Amino acid sequence: MRVIISGAGIAGPTAAYFLAKAGRHIDVTILEKAPRLLAHGQNVDIEDQAIDVIKKMGLMEQVRRYNTTEEGTQFISPKGKPFAPFPVTGAGGPTSELEILRGDLALITYEVTKELPNVHFRFGTTIKRVFSSKQDGDELDRFELSDGKTESFDALIAADGQWSKTRSMCFPESAVSVVDMGVYAAYFTVLKTANDNKYWNLYQALDSKIIGTRPDPHGTTRAMFTCVPRNAAQKKSWEDIKRADRLTQEKHIAKEYSSLGWEAKRLVDAMPQSPDFYFQCLQQIRMPYWHTSRVICMGDAAFCPTPLAGMGASLALMSAYYLAGEMSKLQDGEHPRRAFAAYESVFRPLVNQHLPDQSAGPKLLHPAGRVHRWVFQRLITVVAWIVGRMSPADKKNTAEKRHSTLMSYLAFEKME
Secondary structure, three states: OOOEEOOOOOOHHHHHHHHHHHHOOOOOEEEOOOOOOOOOOOOOEEEOOOHHHHHHHOOHHHHHOOOOOOOOOEEEOOOOOOOEEEEEOOOOOOOOOOOEHHHHHHHHHHHHHOOOOOOOEEEEEOEEEEEEEEEEEEEEEEEEEOOOOOOEEEEEEEOOOOOHHHHHHOOHHHOOOOEEEEEEEEEEEOOOOOOOOOOEEEEOOOEEEEEEEEEEEOOOEEEEEEOOOOHHHHHHHHOOOOOOOOHHHHHHHHHOOOOOOOOOOEEEEEEOOOOOOEEEEEEEEEOOOEEEEEEEOOOOOHOOOOOOOOOHHHHHHHHHHHHHHHHHOOOOOOHHHHHHHHHHHHHHHHHHHOOOOOOOOOHHHHOOOOOHHHHHEEEEEEEEHHHHOOOOOOOOHHHOOOOOOOOHHHHOOOOO
């Protein structure tokens, strides 16, 4: 079976790893538009069954080594003082025991997968066109590459992200719904200073804006600006820069954030030098079905949950395992439709558990005025105190002790 995967992020290489382990009869090629692996991205969590997937791949040591060193989450007062800490040593906080940068996780999965003899990476190459034909009653699928070559495949996995080009070639527009979560965010990396610590620091500025900083294992600091517009005029100002060039986006952000206090000016001044500035409107992707013929969407291409869920990377790892598991049950020469349908049946309920709705949560976290901020900060202080009193157990070393809840597949039974 020849499997083509579009996208070398987290989901793609993970799926390739398990497919390759399922049997020598499966040959996997991963196409990636970038000329090399891009080790960019902010913090992601490895939670729930994703921990079990990492264990099966034998990557716990590497994940621990690349831990962001984040010790918890805390809020910053209008005077710049930390309060309401949620340390990783207790339950209920936003910081995960297995906290890692997206780029580092992508690198780890790439390194372990590229060594497999039946997996091939082709960087700087994309799918230009996908088309089907029938010959003697048998459905044949082919694709044209960006280099002009035409090749065939038995199964095509679209794992090229939220705005998947592969998905747009194979599915009608009616099959993709975009759910606006009402949050705009900018992420970038800056030089570390003496003021930076090992917590995820959240400073609630007025006018529905938040400034955040987080540690990383590379001697730099990850910065975040988020905003929840409260009226049509505010939303339009952010919508106008959504697809603008970086300079235009940075100018708008500088105008909105420079005078907000705490570390705002320092971060705004450092933003132009950042190597990985990224701006987005947080939007979910939802599809009523994930597969058609020999093509299936996986990860963010199928169900982007947005950073609000805190489960994007974990779901990517889990989806790769379950899709490869169902495909491992196919007979030689069998059409993949049975495996695709089984995967959707098994995995869609897990995804639905972690898709946040358009609730008031982001608005609550982003105060519009001083009274709103004062009330929220009094409440979160009490919550932090209660959580601290109820969570004396150390959460730092529980992943290794976790009992796996992954569905078992015969092809993967001997994997540790």
